[in-house]
Amino acid sequence: MSGGRDLGMSGGYFWKAFEISEAEYNQFREEILTDPSLDIEYDIELELKPSLKKWCGAVLSKHNPRRKNSV
Structure with missing residues (x-):
C-alpha cells in the first residue's frame, strides 16, 4: 500500500x-x-474495537475536540 494526496x-x-x-x-x-x-x-x-471502522468511530466520538462531550 502507498498513499498520498495531490494538492x-x-x-x-x-x-x-x-x-x-x-x-x-x-x-x-x-x-x-x-x-x-x-x-x-x-x-x-x-x-477492544473489532475493526478499523469501529476504532475510528470510537476515536472521533471520544476524542474529537470539536465536540462538546469530548475528553
Whole structure:
C-alpha cells in the first residue's frame, strides 16, 4: 500500500509503502508514550474495537475536540 494526496499546483505529498518489525513498532510506541515533550495518552478502550471502522468511530466520538462531550 502507498498513499498520498495531490494538492494541485502545490504538489501535495506521496509516500511509498514500508514495513516495520514488531520490535520496531514496540520501540516506537514506547518512545511516543513516554516522551515528556509529547502530550500523548494511551486509551486502552480502543484496543477492544473489532475493526478499523469501529476504532475510528470510537476515536472521533471520544476524542474529537470539536465536540462538546469530548475528553
